[in-house]
Amino acid sequence: MGAVQKCGQCPEDGLTGMTKIKTVAVIPARGGSKRIPGKNLMNFMGKPLIVWTIEAALRAGIFQRIVVSTDDEKVAAVATGHGIEVPFLRKEASDDVSPVSAATISALKQAGKFWNEEYDVVIQLMANCPLRGSAEIGEAYHNFVKHDFCFQLSAFRFGWMNPWWAAKINSDHRPEFIFPEALKKRSQDLDALYCPTGAIWIARVDKLLQENTFYGNDYRFFPMDWKAAVDIDTYEDVEFAKALYTVSRTAAV
Numbered sequence: 158m159g160a161v162q163k164c165g166q167c168p169e170d171g172l173t174g175m176t177k178i179k180t181v182a183v184i185p186a187r188g189g190s191k192r193i194p195g196k197n198l199m200n201f202m203g204k205p206l207i208v209w210t211i212e213a214a215l216r217a218g219i220f221q222r223i224v225v226s227t228d229d230e231k232v233a234a235v236a237t238g239h240g241i242e243v244p245f246l247r248k249e250a251s252d253d254v255s256p257v258s259a260a261t262i263s264a265l266k267q268a269g270k271f272w273n274e275e276y277d278v279v280i281q282l283m284a285n286c287p288l289r290g291s292a293e294i295g296e297a298y299h300n301f302v303k304h305d306f307c308f309q310l311s312a313f314r315f316g317w318m319n320p321w322w323a324a325k326i327n328s329d330h331r332p333e334f335i336f337p338e339a340l341k342k343r344s345q346d347l348d349a350l351y352c353p354t355g356a357i358w359i360a361r362v363d364k365l366l367q368e369n370t371f372y373g374n375d376y377r378f379f380p381m382d383w384k385a386a387v388d389i390d391t392y393e394d395v396e397f398a399k400a401l402y403t404v405s406r407t408a409a410v
Contacts, residue, residue, distance in 0.1 A: 180298070181222040181268070181276045181362075182214045185260045186236075186284040187247065188229025192391050197232055197284045199395075202402055206389065207232065209287035211239050216291035219298055222274065226264035245271060257281070257355070258370050265362060276362045278302075281371070283355040285389040288398060288405075293385045297357040300379050307364045308376035311357040313386040314349050321347045351378055354386040 186207050190196040197207045207225070214223050225236040226247050233243040249255075249263040261281045269275060280298060282289070293311075301309045321339035324332035334340060339347055357379070358371045368374065384405065387398050 175269070175273050175275045177277070178221045178274045179277045180220050180280065181224060181265070181278070182217075182220045182280050182282055183261045183264045184210055184214065184223070184225045184236075184282050184284055185257050185264070186225055186227045186229075186232050187260070188227060188232055193389070193395070196389065197227075197229075198235060201287050201389075201395070202399060205235050206287055207235060207284040208239055210282050210284050210289070211236060211241055213289060213291045213294060214282055215240060217294040217298075218291070219295060220280070222268065222272070222276070224264050224268045226260050226267075256370070257283070258365070262365060262369065265366070279360055279362050279365060281355075281358040281360075283388060286354070286356040286385075286387065287389070288387050288401060289356040289381075289385045293381050294357055297359060297379050297381065301359045304377070306359075306375075306377050307361050308371050308373045309359045309379050310353050310371060310376060311355075311381050311386060312351040312353045312378040313383040314351050314380055316383055319344055319347070320350045320352075351380060353378065354381070355388055356381065356386050 184207065186197040188195075188197075193199060198205045201209065211223070211225070214220060223241055225233065225241050225243050227233055227236070227243070228247040230246070233246060236243050245267055247260060247263060248267065249259065261279065265276060265279060278301070280294065282294070297309065297311060321336050321344075322334070323336070324334045326332055360371050360373065364373055365371065384401050387394070387401060389395055389398055
């Protein structure tokens with residue numbers, strides 16, 4: 158890993174008259190979902206799915222503002238019922254093709270205008286990651302601040318599924334290996350590989366607005382526990398997340 162490039166603080170502007178807010182959380186939660194209709198409000202272990210993320214954000218204790226970005230009045234009502242002010246609905250990026258960063262950027266602009274605030278750091282918390290808790294949020298944020306990064310994305314290390322041995326299968330059922338050279342090595346001799354997860358994405362707001370993506374210049378990965386990194390996109394993911402939650406609860410007793 159090369160030398161860490163310092164990002165630097167966002168410039169102060171004493172002429173705008175806007176309130177400076179250091180850290181804001183944005184929880185994107187649109188109403189539409191094709192694979193699991195109404196996903197963000199579905200019951201997950203006794204609570205609407207989005208509530209797990211709202212509660213984790215509140216417990217983290219690092220946010221001066223928490224914004225739920227949604228185009229759905231029902232989602233807004235649930236968020237309001239759990240302590241989050243939702244005075245406006247999302248105006249942009251509510252389809253299933255817009256990148257989630259577009260929704261977060263739009264939310265930052267709407268929130269800043271509504272509350273007359275400026276933000277330094279934004280932490281995007283996807284509502285479909287119910288096992289990511291306040292501890293993981295705090296650890297990721299402190300690492301981001303410690304190293305003065307501009308962009309930091311959560312990631313998890315591949316475990317029992319070894320991606321070095323990944324293959325496509327052609328029409329004749331023949332495997333086409335992605336990394337054929339890795340087949341010559343023992344698994345313990347292969348480097349660890351990581352996959353990004355939408356659990357905790359962090360950025361300097363000025364840099365995010367400039368580059369329009371969390372994958373901005375010199376972005377970094379921050380590894381987290383794979384169990385906390387699980388996100389829910391399919392019904393199979395739901396059952397997997399429930400099993401992990403049940404096991405973790407049993408182990409804690």
